[in-house]
Amino acid sequence: MKDHFIQIKEVPIKNNCPICYNNDGLFLTFKQRIIHTDLYKHITSEISHDLKCKTCNSAIYPVQWTDEFEQVFEYHKKALTPYKSSVKLKRASWILLTALLLVIVSILTLTIYHRL
Numbered sequence: 001m002k003d004h005f006i007q008i009k010e011v012p013i014k015n016n017c018p019i020c021y022n023n024d025g026l027f028l029t030f031k032q033r034i035i036h037t038d039l040y041k042h043i044t045s046e047i048s049h050d051l052k053c054k055t056c057n058s059a060i061y062p063v064q065w066t067d068e069f070e071q072v073f074e075y076h077k078k079a080l081t082p083y084k085s086s087v088k089l090k091r092a093s094w095i096l097l098t099a100l101l102l103v104i105v106s107i108l109t110l111t112i113y114h115r116l
């Protein structure tokens with residue numbers, strides 16, 4: 001099973017970085033969790049986010065967030081359109097299902113045949 005996050009949105013934040021005080025390095029990133037297995041691909045509704053400063057290359061953790069960050073974050077979170085949560089079966093699953101169906105059909109056919 002492979003589990004990863006894909007980036008769905010990155011927004012520049014016009015606030016001062018609490019570490020280097022630069023005001024053009026902050027970026028808020030939203031990511032969505034995707035699970036890959038051999039049989040299916042599952043887009044979960046789980047969203048993660050992080051705030052990073054590209055000027056000083058630091059991650060800004062929520063404990064360091066100011067009220068302003070919180071407001072900006074809430075705003076962008078509401079404006080976010082994540083991928084619809086879904087489960088997609090892969091080819092291997094369809095082959096497996098078809099094989100299973102064929103087995104069921106042949107068992108049924110045999111049962112009916114023997115009753116005649």
Ligand SMILES: [Zn+2]
Pocket residue numbers: 017018019020021022025053054055056057058
């Ligand atoms: Zn910084």
